[in-house]
Amino acid sequence: MFTLEERTLLLAHARSSVRTTVLKTGDRMPPHPGHPALETPAGAFTTLHDAGGRLRGCIGFVEARFRVWETVWRTAAEAALEDPRFDPVAPPELAGLSYEISILSALRRAAANEVRAGLHGVLLSRGGRRGLLLPQVATEHGWDTETFLDACCEKAGLARGSWRAEAKIEVFTAEVISE
Secondary structure, X not given: OOOXXXXXXXXXXXXXXXXXXXXXXXXXXXXXXXXXXXXXXXEEEEEEEOOOOOEEEEEEEOOOOOEHHHHHHHHHHHHHHOOOOOOOOOHHHHHHOEEEEEEEOOOEEOOHHHOOEOOEEEEEEEOOEEEEEOHHHHHHHOOXXXXXXXXXXXXXXXXXXXXXXXXXXXXXXXXXXXX
């Protein structure tokens, strides 16, 4: 668990990343923000919402490839410019954006009956297809576990119910940091 100060720093870091990336100013990756807890490698997703509260971008790394502060910097920039579902964030939008950061636990293999909607995020894969949903998605939509797993299938481009046969299910938890 991150302290309030560390959580505040990560949100400011994400905001700075998006501003720097969208406006094309400053260093691509600033120096470390100065807290040892932020040195730990972690997977993370950064989610952007527009002034109306609608999803504006969400990108992340499941694996712990970088230190958490680097992961947040990279995912925030990519959420602003690289989410294929949306046009890149434009400078006039910056003031209206809100930020949510999900710091992920390690993945672990799970059976479908072990998945708890709202507690677990899921990475579902079958063949060459993969779908991932963060834990808070189930809560936001009021989904039960079966509906959540069906939504993971759809995100992977698979038929609903594909999780019942031959799908690999991996779960994780997330510490969610939001404004």
